[in-house]
Amino acid sequence: xxxxxxxxxxxxxxxxxxxxxxxxxxxxxxxxxxxxxxxxxxxxxxxxxxxxxxxxxxxxxxxxxxxxxxxxxxxxxxxxxxxxxxxxxxxxxxxxxxxxxxxxxxxxxxxxxxxxxxxxxxxxxxxxxxxxxxxxxxxxxxxxxxxxxxxxxxxxxxxxxxxxxxxxxxxxxxxxxxxxxxxxxxxxxxxxxxxxxxxxxxxxxxxxxxxxxxxxxxxxxxxxxxxxxxxxxxxxxxxxxxxxxxxxxxxxxxxxxxx
Amino acid sequence: xxxxxxxxxxxxxxxxxxxxxxxxxxxxxxxxxxxxxxxxxxxxxxxxxxxxxxxxxxxxxxxxxxxxxxxxxxxxxxxxxxxxxxxxxxxxxxxxxxxxxxxxxxxxxxxxxxxxxxxxxxxxxxxxxxxxxxxxxxxxxxxxxxxxxxxxxxxxxxxxxxxxxxxxxxxxxxxxxxxxxxxxxxxxxxxxxxxxxxxxxxxxxxxxxxxxxxxxxxxxxxxxxxxxxxxxxxxxxxxxxxxxxxxxxxxxxxxxxxx
DNA sequence: GTAATAGTGTCTTTAAGACACTATGTA
DNA sequence: TACATAGTGTCTTAAAGACACTATTAC
Numbered sequence: 241x242x243x244x245x246x247x248x249x250x251x252x253x254x255x256x257x258x259x260x261x262x263x264x265x266x267x268x269x270x271x272x273x274x275x276x277x278x279x280x281x282x283x284x285x286x287x288x289x290x291x292x293x294x295x296x297x298x299x300x301x302x303x304x305x306x307x308x309x310x311x312x313x314x315x316x317x318x319x320x321x322x323x324x325x326x327x328x329x330x331x332x333x334x335x336x337x338x339x340x341x342x343x344x345x346x347x348x349x350x351x352x353x354x355x356x357x358x359x360x361x362x363x364x365x366x367x368x369x370x371x372x373x374x375x376x377x378x379x380x381x382x383x384x385x386x387x388x389x390x391x392x393x394x395x396x397x398x399x400x401x402x403x404x405x406x407x408x409x410x411x412x413x414x415x416x417x418x419x420x421x422x423x424x425x426x427x428x429x430x431x432x433x434x435x436x437x438x439x440x441x442x443x444x445x446x447x448x449x450x451x452x453x454x455x456x457x458x459x460x461x462x463x464x465x466x467x468x469x470x471x472x473x474x475x476x477x478x479x480x481x482x483x484x485x486x487x488x489x490x491x492x493x494x495x496x497x498x499x
Numbered sequence: 500x501x502x503x504x505x506x507x508x509x510x511x512x513x514x515x516x517x518x519x520x521x522x523x524x525x526x527x528x529x530x531x532x533x534x535x536x537x538x539x540x541x542x543x544x545x546x547x548x549x550x551x552x553x554x555x556x557x558x559x560x561x562x563x564x565x566x567x568x569x570x571x572x573x574x575x576x577x578x579x580x581x582x583x584x585x586x587x588x589x590x591x592x593x594x595x596x597x598x599x600x601x602x603x604x605x606x607x608x609x610x611x612x613x614x615x616x617x618x619x620x621x622x623x624x625x626x627x628x629x630x631x632x633x634x635x636x637x638x639x640x641x642x643x644x645x646x647x648x649x650x651x652x653x654x655x656x657x658x659x660x661x662x663x664x665x666x667x668x669x670x671x672x673x674x675x676x677x678x679x680x681x682x683x684x685x686x687x688x689x690x691x692x693x694x695x696x697x698x699x700x701x702x703x704x705x706x707x708x709x710x711x712x713x714x715x716x717x718x719x720x721x722x723x724x725x726x727x728x729x730x731x732x733x734x735x736x737x738x739x740x741x742x743x744x745x746x747x748x749x750x751x752x753x754x755x756x757x758x
Numbered sequence: 759g760t761a762a763t764a765g766t767g768t769c770t771t772t773a774a775g776a777c778a779c780t781a782t783g784t785a
Numbered sequence: 786t787a788c789a790t791a792g793t794g795t796c797t798t799a800a801a802g803a804c805a806c807t808a809t810t811a812c
Binding site for chain 1: 800801802803804808809810811812
């Protein structure tokens with residue numbers, strides 16, 4: 241049986257208040273509390289590869305391994321606000337697509353102390369995050385390629401560096417990345433999320449490549465075009481891409497029909 | 500700007516360690532930590548109504564209002580284990596379908612102290628939970644009907660009692676219930692989840708009624724039958740339901756094809 | 759002109775909706 | 786036998802896959 245921190249009698253009124261619980265109600269802080277952090281899975285698509293922003297750890301434990309940017313949640317700070325703060329302070333980004341992913345709370349997931357992590361995932365066009373990383377000139381931050389076996393669910397992700405070398409993920413971050421990719425794949429089918437990874441104007445090929453990269457498989461070109469045009473979320477600009485060495489495609493913008 | 504609890508320098512190495520962060524690394528416990536609880540959305544379908552198990556609060560705040568069963572997460576207890584403990588100790592159930600839903604962390608969601616709640620949702624056939632509630636003879640626990648406007652997403656749920664009277668939900672639990680129903684509706688389309696709400700043997704009508712109740716709309720009878728039989732998750736038993744006052748339907752069992 | 763991809767038109771396939779029709783246990 | 790729902794068969798509709806064919810820019 242685990243040690244349990246009960247408290248605040250009325251929160252657990254279903255059983256009737258035992259004396260132990262009654263006393264606990266006076267001071268919930270008598271019980272040890274876990275730390276709560278947010279970890280951010282910041283993803284993008286670059287040259288047909290799915291990438292995530294990771295940081296190299298320079299202290300133990302897991303020194304030299306790669307971790308997701310994270311930070312502790314302030315006592316007066318909402319989870320969403322903490323995630324946006326991490327996005328801003330660790331990746332130098334703001335106003336990206338971001339949403340809560342899942343909470344990870346195995347007692348031993350961080351060997352130093354009990355840390356419950358609420359993971360978020362964020363999407364940003366590759367040039368934005370690429371610029372942010374390169375402008376620092378630091379070698380302990382990286383856009384690493386993320387690969388997750390297709391077809392299976394709930395598998396860990398694998399990280400790869402610029403030269404295709406395998407990178408080790410710290411803590412349980414391989415699993416967090418795996419869950420993030422699984423969620424991203426699922427959401428592609430029923431929400432307008434691919435646009436978050438593209439510049440304002442893009443061709444239908446650009447959009448399809450984003451989808452194919454995330455899903456890890458080729459999509460039917462004709463059906464994809466029909467489905468996207470029928471979704472009502474695309475506005476043709478009348479302009480064409482240029483200098484592509486072949487017939488240029490029309491540029492579109494994302495503009496949802498329902499305001 | 501919110502007060503922020505940073506700590507464990509290496510966890511936030513992206514920015515380089517400021518002196519403040521360096522000091523924080525020595526003792527993460529210097530910073531106030533939120534309490535972490537799990538809240539359980541235990542749902543069932545009964546007589547074409549979607550129901551949730553709720554408890555009447557007998558102390559302030561929100562005295563007399565109805566809340567989800569919950570409990571604090573032990574310092575050595577995983578989130579999943581805490582949720583299963585709440586299921587066991589508050590609802591007297593075990594071995595039900597249960598999965599993590601979402602984490603709620605608005606600083607003011609509990610007026611007493613900062614509590615971050617990791618919500619879980621569980622599904623159980625109506626007779627099992629009905630028996631558990633009635634056997635206690637208590638009037639501060641209830642299966643309440645849950646209604647969520649259909650078509651919209653991310654709306655609060657409304658709770659109703661036995662006589663159709665509106666019940667007030669405590670804290671942010673109306674929102675948690677709304678998120679739970681939204682998740683449940685979404686999962687119906689691509690996972691074998693309706694079976695969790697039925698006895699071992701059931702008719703295709705039983706299964707359709709469960710789906711219709713959750714989705715809040717009628718489904719096409721023929722298409723539903725075809726789709727379910729084609730899913731490969733149903734095994735005909737050869738037996739028929741009895742005493743239904745009309746032609747009896749065949750009984751099926753859930754048995755997934757992929758082992 | 760050629761290369762290469764954009765974009766269109768059409769046939770096939772698959773699944774859902776609609777609906778008529780037959781089947782059968784209970785009262 | 787009548788009732789009410791189970792279950793089947795078939796036509797229609799909508800969307801995806803397949804594939805042939807035309808269009809257009811870079812070179």
